[in-house]
Every structure is written in structure tokens, then in C-alpha cells.
Amino acid sequence: MAISTASELVRLDGIKKHYPVTSGGMLRRVHGLVKAVDGISFSMNEGETYSLVGESGCGKTTTSRMVLMAEPPTDGSISYQGNPMTSFSNSDRQNFRSSVQAVFQDPWSSLNPRMRVDSIISEPIITHQKNATKNEIKDRVDELLQVVGLHPFHAFRYPHEFSGGQRQRIAIARALSTQPKLIVLDEPVSALDVSIRAQILNLLKDLQETYQLSYLLIAHNLATVRYMSHRVGVMYLGKIVEEADPIELFTNPLHPYTKALISASLPSHPRQQREEIVLTGEVPSPIDPPSGCTFHPRCPFVLDHCSTNIPIYETPVENHLVSCHLYNNG
Ligand code: SF4
Numbered sequence: 351m352a353i354s355t356a357s358e359l360v361r362l363d364g365i366k367k368h369y370p371v372t373s374g375g376m377l378r379r380v381h382g383l384v385k386a387v388d389g390i391s392f393s394m395n396e397g398e399t400y401s402l403v404g405e406s407g408c409g410k411t412t413t414s415r416m417v418l419m420a421e422p423p424t425d426g427s428i429s430y431q432g433n434p435m436t437s438f439s440n441s442d443r444q445n446f447r448s449s450v451q452a453v454f455q456d457p458w459s460s461l462n463p464r465m466r467v468d469s470i471i472s473e474p475i476i477t478h479q480k481n482a483t484k485n486e487i488k489d490r491v492d493e494l495l496q497v498v499g500l501h502p503f504h505a506f507r508y509p510h511e512f513s514g515g516q517r518q519r520i521a522i523a524r525a526l527s528t529q530p531k532l533i534v535l536d537e538p539v540s541a542l543d544v545s546i547r548a549q550i551l552n553l554l555k556d557l558q559e560t561y562q563l564s565y566l567l568i569a570h571n572l573a574t575v576r577y578m579s580h581r582v583g584v585m586y587l588g589k590i591v592e593e594a595d596p597i598e599l600f601t602n603p604l605h606p607y608t609k610a611l612i613s614a615s616l617p618s619h620p621r622q623q624r625e626e627i628v629l630t631g632e633v634p635s636p637i638d639p640p641s642g643c644t645f646h647p648r649c650p651f652v653l654d655h656c657s658t659n660i661p662i663y664e665t666p667v668e669n670h671l672v673s674c675h676l677y678n679n680g
Pocket residue numbers: 605606607643644645646647649650651652653656661673674675676
């Protein structure tokens with residue numbers, strides 16, 4: 351069960367997303383399930399960033415699509431401001447669509463190349479604020495361009511006239527246009543030059559402080575996650591195997607998978623003794639995941655019962671959850 355606080359905005363409880371694997375022509379037969387997300391729980395607070403990290407295909411983006419209501423879970427429940435999404439009325443759904451926005455990895459494909467910047471940014475305002483006048487919309491577009499570090503005269507240009515970093519600023523302005531509470535950031539800087547990644551991350555941090563935004567950050571770059579997050583969930587084969595705040599997670603990782611991710615991607619401090627763990631083998635198929643702990647075929651610390659017993663997700667250290675037999679007797 352995720353840890354609850356008074357300022358909770360989103361809560362996921364036991365969320366699963368299983369896709370049927372079918373074969374045959376007219377009479378399609380289901381002969382398996384892809385367990386893209388397999389029973390995850392976490393909560394997000396107002397004004398904070400919750401990050402999901404893990405290798406490609408671990409279920410991060412599928413989870414974010416369910417939070418965006420782009421697809422329903424197979425099982426479990428997602429609540430927004432305390433209300434389960436399944437009980438939303440039509441007006442709840444409309445309010446949700448304006449208060450939850452997304453910024454994606456590639457601003458080339460997420461911005462319509464045939465639309466001018468003013469149309470791109472004003473489109474969500476026109477959809478969600480039907481009473482807004484033309485002057486109000488224009489003023490809002492000018493304001494948003496300045497908020498993201500661009501100029502009002504940029505409103506009359508097209509996406510191809512901008513650099514990658516500027517296009518991501520336009521995507522952020524569009525996400526802000528409906529005054530959202532939550533923005534899903536799906537690899538927001540990984541398509542950008544290294545030299546401008548920090549500028550976009552700093553902009554996102556400033557905007558979070560100014561507007562009390564919550565971010566659900568999907569990222570594989572651990573330096574980005576460490577810099578941006580208030581809470582981090584590490585995903586492996588559709589499950590969250592470890593969760594903690596970034597200082598705790600990066601200085602005291604418990605799960606062998608988290609240790610391997612960190613040793614592969616973050617340089618260790620000269621004074622910090624860190625275990626070097628090299629991951630071997632491929633991520634197993636989510637159609638037929640390994641029994642017991644799904645990480646056991648790749649784990650350098652595997653115990654006899656790891657291949658048969660599923661570890662319990664528990665808290666061996668305060669506010670630090672992990673699912674591993676090294677820390678429980680399951
Ligand atoms: Fe490794 Fe066993 Fe822990 Fe899984 S439960 S991570 S196999 S030690």
C-alpha cells in the first residue's frame with residue numbers, strides 16, 4: 351500500500367495492465383497475456399515530482415498512459431484528488447482533462463508542423479475554456495511564451511523555425527495553458543542536446559515552485575531523476591521493486607536491480623564505497639515472466655527460494671520500500 355499524506359493528488363492501488371496475446375484469423379484465440387504493468391501502488395503529492403525509472407519495456411510509459419486516462423487499467427484503481435477515476439462524471443472527466451497535461455520526449459513529433467505557435471498553445475485553452483475571448487487567449491499565449499523563456503513575437507512562427515530546446519519550451523507552454531495541477535513528463539530532455547538539458551530541467555523546477563505543479567517523470571537517466579525528484583519508484587518487469595526519496599535511494603540502494611542501475615550509470619564519489627554490480631542477461635519477456643522474484647535469473651545475490659517465492663514489498667528502512675528476500679523472510 352502506498353504511503354498517504356494530506357496533500358495527495360494521485361493514488362494508484364494495485365494497478366495492472368495486461369494485454370491479451372492472440373493468434374488465428376476470424377476466430378482469434380487468446381493464448382497468453384503481456385503483463386506490461388503487474389500490480390503497482392504509489393501516490394503523488396501536490397507540488398512534488400514522482401519519478402519512475404527502469405529499463406525500456408518495464409512498464410513506465412504504460413503506467414503514465416493510465417494516469418493520463420489514455421487507457422484503462424485491467425485491474426486496480428487510480429484516484430485523482432481522492433476520487434476514483436472509474437466514478438468520474440462527464441464534468442469530472444472534463445476537469446481532469448484540463449488539469450492533467452503531458453510533455454513528451456520528442457518536440458518534433460508532438461508539435462503540429464503546420465500550426466503556428468499561437469495556435470498550438472491556444473488550442474487547449476479554446477477546448478477547455480469555451481468562454482475565453484480572443485483578446486484573453488492572445489494575452490495568455492503572450493504570457494505563457496514569456497513564462498517559458500520565449501518572446502511574444504515567437505507566436506507567429508512555425509515549429510521548424512525553432513531549436514529543439516525552444517520547441518520543448520513551446521510544448522511546456524502548451525501544457526501550462528490550462529493551468530494544470532499535474533504534468534506527465536515522458537523523457538522530457540532525452541531528445542535534446544546535453545548542453546540544453548539543464549536549462550529545460552531548471553525551467554521545469556522553477557515552474558513547479560511557481561505554480562505548485564506535480565510531475566510524474568518518466569526517465570531512464572538517473573542523474574535527471576536524482577535532480578528532479580521528491581520520490582522515485584524503480585520498475586522491473588511491470589512491478590515497482592523499490593521506492594524511496596532520491597537521497598536515500600542513491601546513497602543506500604537496497605534492491606540488487608537498483609544497485610546495478612546506479613553502478614552502470616552514475617559515477618561513484620571518490621570517498622563513497624559503492625558496490626559495482628554488472629547486470630547480465632536480457633530482460634525476460636513480460637508474456638512469460640520468471641517465477642518467484644522476476645529478477646532472479648539476473649540477480650547476483652539470488653537465494654534458493656527466490657525462484658519460487660514472491661518477495662513481499664515492505665519497509666525495512668523508514669520511508670524506503672523494497673521487494674527482495676534479502677530484506678524479508680518471505
Ligand atoms: Fe535477488 Fe532474491 Fe532479492 Fe530477487 S528476491 S532481488 S533474486 S535476492
